[in-house]
Amino acid sequence: MTNIHQYDVVVVGGGGAGLMAAMYASQRAKTAVISKLYPVRSHTGAAQGGIGAALGNLEEDSPEWHTFDTVKGSDYLGDQDAIEFMCHEAVQAVYDLEHMGLPFSRTADGRIAQRPFGGHTNNVTKKPVRRACYASDRTGHMILQTLYQQCIKNNILFYDEFQAMDLLLVDGKVAGVVAVELATGELHVFHAKAVIFATGGHGRIWEITSNAYAYTGDGCAIVARRGIPLEDMEFFQFHPTGIYKLGILITEAVRGEGGILFNKKGERFMERYAPTIKDLASRDVISRAMYLETRAGNDVNGQRFFYLDVTPETVNKYAEIDGRTRPDGTPYRVTAQEILSKIPDIADFCQTYLGIDPTRQPIPVQPTAHYAMGGIPTNIMGQVVIDEQNTVLPGLYAAGEVACVSVHGANRLGTNSLVDLIVFGKHSGIHAAEFALGADFVPLPADPTEYVREQISRLHAGSGKEKAAAIAREMKAEMFDHVGVFRTQEGLEHAIQKIRELQERFKDVRVTDSGKIFNMELLQTWELGNMLDLALVTAQSALARTESRGGHARDDYPARDDVNWLKHTLAWMDRDQIRLGYKPVVITKYPPKERTY
Amino acid sequence: MQIKLRVFRFDPEKDQKPRFDTFFMDVDPNDRVLDLLEYVKADFDSSLALRRSCAHGICGSDAMRINGRNYLACKVLVKNLHSDQITVEPLLGLRVIKDLIVDMEPFFENYRSVLPYLINDEALPEDGKERLQTPEERDRFEDTTKCILCAACTTSCPSFWSDERYVGPAAIVNAHRFIFDSRDRAAERRLNILNQQIGVWRCRTAFNCTEACPREIHITTAIAEVKQAILSGKV
Ligand SMILES: Cc1cc2nc3c(=O)[nH]c(=O)nc-3n(C[C@H](O)[C@H](O)[C@H](O)COP(=O)(O)OP(=O)(O)OC[C@H]3O[C@@H](n4cnc5c(N)ncnc54)[C@H](O)[C@@H]3O)c2cc1C
Ligand code: SF4
Ligand code: FES
Numbered sequence: 102m103t104n105i106h107q108y109d110v111v112v113v114g115g116g117g118a119g120l121m122a123a124m125y126a127s128q129r130a131k132t133a134v135i136s137k138l139y140p141v142r143s144h145t146g147a148a149q150g151g152i153g154a155a156l157g158n159l160e161e162d163s164p165e166w167h168t169f170d171t172v173k174g175s176d177y178l179g180d181q182d183a184i185e186f187m188c189h190e191a192v193q194a195v196y197d198l199e200h201m202g203l204p205f206s207r208t209a210d211g212r213i214a215q216r217p218f219g220g221h222t223n224n225v226t227k228k229p230v231r232r233a234c235y236a237s238d239r240t241g242h243m244i245l246q247t248l249y250q251q252c253i254k255n256n257i258l259f260y261d262e263f264q265a266m267d268l269l270l271v272d273g274k275v276a277g278v279v280a281v282e283l284a285t286g287e288l289h290v291f292h293a294k295a296v297i298f299a300t301g302g303h304g305r306i307w308e309i310t311s312n313a314y315a316y317t318g319d320g321c322a323i324v325a326r327r328g329i330p331l332e333d334m335e336f337f338q339f340h341p342t343g344i345y346k347l348g349i350l351i352t353e354a355v356r357g358e359g360g361i362l363f364n365k366k367g368e369r370f371m372e373r374y375a376p377t378i379k380d381l382a383s384r385d386v387i388s389r390a391m392y393l394e395t396r397a398g399n400d401v402n403g404q405r406f407f408y409l410d411v412t413p414e415t416v417n418k419y420a421e422i423d424g425r426t427r428p429d430g431t432p433y434r435v436t437a438q439e440i441l442s443k444i445p446d447i448a449d450f451c452q453t454y455l456g457i458d459p460t461r462q463p464i465p466v467q468p469t470a471h472y473a474m475g476g477i478p479t480n481i482m483g484q485v486v487i488d489e490q491n492t493v494l495p496g497l498y499a500a501g502e503v504a505c506v507s508v509h510g511a512n513r514l515g516t517n518s519l520v521d522l523i524v525f526g527k528h529s530g531i532h533a534a535e536f537a538l539g540a541d542f543v544p545l546p547a548d549p550t551e552y553v554r555e556q557i558s559r560l561h562a563g564s565g566k567e568k569a570a571a572i573a574r575e576m577k578a579e580m581f582d583h584v585g586v587f588r589t590q591e592g593l594e595h596a597i598q599k600i601r602e603l604q605e606r607f608k609d610v611r612v613t614d615s616g617k618i619f620n621m622e623l624l625q626t627w628e629l630g631n632m633l634d635l636a637l638v639t640a641q642s643a644l645a646r647t648e649s650r651g652g653h654a655r656d657d658y659p660a661r662d663d664v665n666w667l668k669h670t671l672a673w674m675d676r677d678q679i680r681l682g683y684k685p686v687v688i689t690k691y692p693p694k695e696r697t698y
Numbered sequence: 699m700q701i702k703l704r705v706f707r708f709d710p711e712k713d714q715k716p717r718f719d720t721f722f723m724d725v726d727p728n729d730r731v732l733d734l735l736e737y738v739k740a741d742f743d744s745s746l747a748l749r750r751s752c753a754h755g756i757c758g759s760d761a762m763r764i765n766g767r768n769y770l771a772c773k774v775l776v777k778n779l780h781s782d783q784i785t786v787e788p789l790l791g792l793r794v795i796k797d798l799i800v801d802m803e804p805f806f807e808n809y810r811s812v813l814p815y816l817i818n819d820e821a822l823p824e825d826g827k828e829r830l831q832t833p834e835e836r837d838r839f840e841d842t843t844k845c846i847l848c849a850a851c852t853t854s855c856p857s858f859w860s861d862e863r864y865v866g867p868a869a870i871v872n873a874h875r876f877i878f879d880s881r882d883r884a885a886e887r888r889l890n891i892l893n894q895q896i897g898v899w900r901c902r903t904a905f906n907c908t909e910a911c912p913r914e915i916h917i918t919t920a921i922a923e924v925k926q927a928i929l930s931g932k933v
Contacts (some may be wrong), residue, residue: 107840139802141847142749143758156827199828202816202881204836205845211830236843243843249817284795313751349754449752449914453773454728570740613744616711619796621740621747 103550104289106252108133109537111278111293111529113265113320115140115242117519118246118501119299120569121526122483123257123531130534133290134257137315138625140249141314142253144313144502147445148241149352150218150234152198152523153516154191158212159428161232164189166224167232171517172691174220174662175384175510176651177335178669180687183481183506187517194523195234205236205245206218206224211678216443217357220383220517220698223310229357229381231428233516238352238444244458244519250397263289264624265319266553268296268327268497269546275496276413276543279553281501286617288550294540295533298324299526304337306636308577311350312342315490322631324477325638329487329673330682332505333475334635335643336652338513339586341387343469345406349431349450351466353515355409355459357418358443359425362387362409364399369419370407375698378692379423382698385512385652386493388468392586392654401465403570408463410443413437437461439594468586472513475642475650476505476670483529489671489684495514496536496543500529500542510649510686521697560626563611568627572603572610576629576636589656600637607633634674641679663693699782701725704732704748706787707797716794718785719743722932727777731784735771735798748798758848762798763787768850768910769884769910771868773798780895785832789853791862805849808865812891813871817884818902835880844913851907852915857900865892866915874920877933885933 110126112119115136126491127134134140155162167188172179173383199205199213218230236243252259257689262283269276269290277292303318304310321331341362347349356362362380364370374390377381395405410416425433436458439462441448442448444459451459477499478486485497501522509520519675579599583592609631646663701723708716721742725734732750739746748771749759755773762771764786766780776784792800825830845868850859852866871891877885892898898921907917927933 138751138759139806141752142759144757146846147752147754147756193826196827200822202876204839204879205828207770207831207833207836209833211832211835211876213828237840239844240755242846246843248815253810254815254817313753347754446734446756453755477866568746574740610748612744614747616709616745616796617798618710622744647752677704692747 103289104287105292106133106289107292107294107542109116110134110295110297110533111291112299113278114295114299114301114501115236115259115524116143116299116301117145117248118526120252120296121501121523122530123298124248124251124255124353125530125620126534126650127255127257128534129491130537132258133291135260135263135265135278137262137380140259141245143245144316146242147313148519149238149350150354150357151216151240151516152195152244152519153218153221153232153234153514154195154234154520155188156192156213156234158208158215159631161223162230162232164192166222166230167191169224169691170220171508171514173515173696174512175665176512176696177693178507178510178650178686180507181689181691182350182687183508185689186481187508187520191520192526194520198244198247198523199248201247201251203243205234216354217381219356219381220354220514222378229376232628233354233357237355237639238354238446247357263282265323266556266627267325269549270327271543271546273494273693274493274543276545277549279550281624283619286620288553290545290549292545293496293544294537296497297483297500297529297533298503299499299501299698300503302473302474302502303632303635304470306576306580306632306639308581309343309346309348309467310470311340311348312470315629317629318631318635321476322500322634323633325674328673329485331475331638332478333507333670334639335646335670336474336654337470337639338472338510339388340384340470340471341391341468342409343553344454345465345467346452348469349454349456350469350471351409351447351464352444355411356446358411358440359420359433360409360411361415361419364394365401365408366399370394370399380698384515384642385654386584387698389654391468396423406465406467409466411440411459412461412463413440416440417421457654459541472518474505474507474509474511474513477501477569479504479506480530481506481528483525484532489682491684496540498529500531501526511653521670529598533625556627557623560610560612560623561615564609565611567606567609569610571631572607573629576600576603576633579634584643585657587654588643590644593640596640597637597644600633600640604633606639638672638674638679642672642681645681646670677682701782701784703738704785705735705738706773708794719842725776727775729776729890730772731769731774731776731786732760732783734770734776735786747796751781756846758846759846761789761804761850761853763789768854770848770912771851773912789849791853791859792849804862805866805868807854808869809847809872811865812869813884813888814872814876816876816879816882816925818881820883829881830904838880839875839878841915842871845875847912848912850910850912854906854910855888856904857902861896862899863896865897866921867901867921870921870924871899871915871917874924877924877927882925885927889924892924898924898928
């Protein structure tokens with residue numbers, strides 16, 4: 102049985118980007134949100150450190166500096182028109198969040214508090230600048246809660262625990278999406294004039310990850326199967342400070358508050374890799390430094406981890422060495438209590454999962470898969486663009502981590518994802534409503550759920566010779582080893598071959614649960630198929646790019662190559678083959694320069 | 699270490715009544731209970747159904763009863779249970795749909811009933827910037843902003859077990875978060891709602907909620923502050 106619903110705008114995803122889009126779209130058009138998780142369970146709630154905006158509440162700052170830092174952070178692969186737009190809009194976006202009720206931490210004079218973060222600088226002095234607006238160390242939680250609260254206030258319509266599985270396109274135009282209702286297993290067709298994908302990232306492809314179980318790349322996989330290219334998929338960010346083995350994130354704010362990284366010799370190794378801003382260098386730079394330290398045998402116990410030390414003794418010692426001061430000019434000195442008050446959740450994670458108190462003991466950390474810079478290509482309005490000429494696909498939008506505008510280029514600056522969600526979530530919502538008001542419904546195809554039914558029956562029809570869990574394990578390990586922080590031709594070729602083999606074996610998986618009600622096994626097996634597809638796209642895109650830039654570091658091509666590679670990758674899934682194309686980077690004010698910190 | 703894991707199972711499409719499945723497995727004392735459930739799915743029975751996402755105590759998906767007490771499965775380690783026998787059951791007081799999945803709708807309905815959003819129709823600051831709030835004013839409700847709506851508290855409350863209409867501790871926590879926010883203007887409306895028969899007075903201060911809260915929110919204190927505000931008419 103199929104249920105058919107009709108809306109002007111359907112938003113897929115109830116995280117920061119999706120809720121923002123829904124709020125703005127619903128002001129003018131009939132809108133619904135479908136989300137596989139209850140919206141408050143979305144990964145936006147995990148964001149810790151802050152949202153970047155040049156409010157200048159504690160010291161001089163400007164959107165231009167934020168723009169330049171983002172361009173530089175992106176290793177010049179970000180589109181400068183989009184970055185400039187985002188950094189200017191960021192300021193109002195943060196005020197808007199405050200007006201909606203977000204409980205930001207406050208300065209003594211009652212303004213929104215701000216703190217330093219990796220790669221945020223005063224462009225004149227080159228020193229770190231306080232730009233990250235925060236609510237303790239649960240900024241994302243507060244953003245997600247606040248937006249959800251506003252959605253309740255504004256009676257936004259939710260289809261909770263509905264998982265989208267297909268996008269309906271007719272003659273190159275959007276007709277809607279197909280989703281399965283978890284509670285009943287029934288298929289629902291959402292006939293829509295405009296569809297906004299806001300489904301988040303795909304970091305579960307890697308073994309050590311900060312990402313939620315739900316981060317399986319559904320949005321990218323769904324659109325790719327319908328012939329839409331994915332942009333810059335080789336660029337995936339490895340955050341340098343995940344809890345050893347578990348991958349749980351320790352926010353950069355810990356270093357913003359004065360935490361220092363050490364190798365096994367007790368050496369502050371970042372001094373050698375980023376002499377100016379040291380422990381607050383960009384994430385890609387630090388993750389790579391850790392890899393190089395490991396190769397030199399400087400990791401702790403030969404176990405590929407390092408120490409992040411935020412004990413007051415260490416913080417104060419290095420604050421003195423660095424001559425760090427508070428906004429009023431007094432020397433920066435902290436107590437254990439102050440540290441705890443700035444990072445209570447981090448302290449809780451350390452206590453729960455490691456049994457340590459971070460104000461007394463250093464935290465063992467290692468790089469963890471964290472953020473997808475690549476994704477569904479869009480323009481500044483969130484419209485999905487499907488080729489080298491940026492041709493718009495009418496009615497299709499994407500926003501948030503699933504999208505690639507591209508404002509993050511080859512490496513995202515900390516705090517810029519939350520900015521991205523808010524700014525582009527809003528604009529895609531506004532634009533989608535505008536579009537829907539001027540458009541007619543595209544008639545649904547004759548059998549709209551055909552492709553979904555076909556996918557589901559394949560998952561039930563496998564021989565059962567293979568186990569999904571085993572395939573997932575092998576994929577994650579392969580991706581971490583060969584498509585991780587450092588890459589080589591040999592490793593990437595190995596990975597591609599391995600993933601193809603896993604894709605073959607995946608055909609022999611059979612879902613054992615034949616029920617309809619909350620058949621989580623079925624959905625999670627389908628998600629594994631998505632991850633395998635995206636793993637292949639990532640590895641293929643990475644193999645082609647024979648240079649090192651931002652999050653994509655090639656051992657065999659260590660330098661950035663602007664002559665040949667200052668361009669975005671587009672990857673199409675043509676049946677079993679990946680076809681690659683390229684499009685230029687938009688450069689306005691900032692010609693590429695060497696990137697040092 | 700060797701453990702014996704008992705997991706509540708119920709498939710509404712097949713089973714007349716629930717049962718427990720038992721699994722013997724070798725685990726690391728540092729494993730999360732959620733890891734054990736994932737091992738079950740990977741190696742024993744892939745049809746086990748539960749909700750989970752973040753795996754580090756932030757999304758609120760996997761509240762459940764573990765050895766008789768409410769926890770987030772991802773936030774309790776095997777070693778913390780001090781036992782080699784672990785029993786996992788769905789939350790009490792909400793209808794079981796399948797295995798460890800319960801119907802969350804009554805819980806969210808109670809949450810929505812307390813107007814859990816900022817209400818303030820006054821003009822925004824003329825410069826378009828933030829409303830001011832001192833760090834002290836913010837501290838007043840900091841604790842209750844931490845709630846992740848996991849339902850561990852409400853489903854451990856005897857008053858809620860006996861009557862699902864009781865708004866429950868989680869809803870009161872979320873009302874508190876706005877009642878004591880200096881920027882909000884609807885405290886009175888929320889206090890009126892909570893002063894009703896199924897409101898705050900159903901709380902018998904059993905303290906189960908505070909013990910269950912994975913975010914260590916001082917729930918009983920928050921409830922007491924709300925009661926006090928109703929009685930005194932002042933926040
Ligand atoms: C631990 C951690 C800390 C972070 N800290 C920061 C920080 O300090 N600053 C910063 O800027 N960024 C940070 N980030 C990054 C940032 O949080 C994320 O990139 C961002 O929140 C993603 O938001 P989103 O709206 O795109 O997706 P999400 O919030 O993940 O939402 C995705 C939504 O899509 C839904 N969905 C997915 N697939 C489907 C489907 N098939 N059908 C229906 N619905 C679907 C989900 O249910 C969910 O509601 C952090 C990330 C992590 C993991
Ligand atoms: S108050 Fe605590 S236990 Fe209750 S819903 Fe919120 S986080 Fe969960
Ligand atoms: S899985 Fe998110 S709270 Fe446990």
